[in-house]
Amino acid sequence: VYVVLAGGIGAARFLRGLVRIVDQRDLTVIGNVGDDIELHGLHVSPDLDTITYTLGGGIDTEQEWGRAQETFTVTDELRRYRDESWFTLGDRDLATHIHRTARLRDGVPLSHVTAEITTAWGIGLRLLPATDDPVRTTVITRDGRSLHFQEYWVREHAAPDVEQVVLAGAEHALPAAGVLDAIAAARAVLICPSNPVVSIGTILAVPGIREAILGSHAPVVGVSPIVGGGVVRGMADRLLPAVGAEVSATGVARHYGPLLDGWVIDRVDADHGATIAELGLDVAIADTMLDDVPNAAAVAAVALEVAATIRGRR
């Protein structure tokens, strides 16, 4: 089995390609739930849903999140009663949140509900939330406020200066059932080109996950989310400075540190190759824009090749 650490849009782009070259039954994706939020009393899991809708063929392909052919009748009506209009939920999307919330209230763990949802979408890979426990990415601003990640990101457009990013609740969280087993059995661990701080970082903040990856014999290969000092799509470049990391292919590799064995960087960052190799990493250079499925499949193939090379050496 391949284990994939995944955030939202960047991960979904990568996975679209990976599933073209690997049997979905051999994939366990560990998804970020730090961005999860309760809105109108409903449990929203933005990153899990972005992956589900993308692989299930229900994604809005323009914005790369939310549902295609979406309508907003419920949210429009909700404005009559409550003021949470900064986060707009579409009608089709809401069905997922309503179902998930109902199941959670019945006592079903998030990992189990997520399996039900991916199955309903005909998805063959296993998508596991990093944890079934309530954890929330919390942004502490310079002016001393504590914001839910979505409040910081969506409501305040990432404008406030950030002092610190913490995964609230992490100290008491357990990896979801299956996460540690999958890592222990992994041929390789792949890190998607997702936000290193608030996507991958929050997965690794669940006690036991980082340790399991460090302790496994599987090579760990990531795809750099930073291309030419910026980001192709999404928000993979944000908040790196808040954790003292440089916004570059090298900066992210350094940030992951001893976790990483191999690193796939973009052609425009080829000049970073030598520096990254000096960190002790296997470096591969590819066109990593992930802007269509063939490209994503090619990038995935490169990552698997790097993993196979490292495995062969061990």
Added chain:
Amino acid sequence: VYVVLAGGIGAARFLRGLVRIVDQRDLTVIGNVGDDIELHGLHVSPDLDTITYTLGGGIDTEQEWGRAQETFTVTDELRRYRDESWFTLGDRDLATHIHRTARLRDGVPLSHVTAEITTAWGIGLRLLPATDDPVRTTVITRDGRSLHFQEYWVREHAAPDVEQVVLAGAEHALPAAGVLDAIAAARAVLICPSNPVVSIGTILAVPGIREAILGSHAPVVGVSPIVGGGVVRGMADRLLPAVGAEVSATGVARHYGPLLDGWVIDRVDADHGATIAELGLDVAIADTMLDDVPNAAAVAAVALEVAATIRGRR
């Protein structure tokens, strides 16, 4: 203040008229919550919402329940995940249920949430659920099944033979805050032309409400839900046989028994007048079809007149 005992459609029809002749601030409507049901984890209050949407101008005027210009995107999507398709919720309607459920989960009592909702609709009268506690109208069938009222009514189209109707949970239920005070202060108590068993009966099944009405000096005047041995609209004739009551203007008057002081019957039932008077009731005859607002206002005026006459005598 006038206190009005109300079910769904029949009550909404009557109230449309009553609010034309009485200042809404002088009206307290006690609504049935025995039909309430949790669907997809959401708390649905069909009778309260029928009243709210009718008085607020949001009702589907054809079917007399649910929202005008309704769409069903969420329910269509929910079918992907769950099988509760026997009860269809529209998108606009769902906004109300989502808001109500979120507030209830925050610990806000149903009566308070209901006030928020009616205020949001610009409704001036006070709509109180009979109780804030969980009660459920339960239909025990001849073949020994115990069905939620909505399962019996909507899913099974009222086909099973009924042994008994009970308000499950009633023994531990308390009248919602304000209910007993309103009854104690009432100039008159009006009983809408609603189902005597599953609408009015479930209100009266909340311990303390029937006793408060019997103990008050206010005249109690009802409008017969039965016209010519049938019902104009809705389901006010159903389940009367299950409680041993005849489906007639007289039968319902007898069923209410000592609770009632006055009874408004339809012109087609004029021949019942003498029998009903023999029961000790003031009888008024009117055209009670309630099929438009002027007619509803006329019927309401007749009911208030009967109440005033009885009050004058006391």
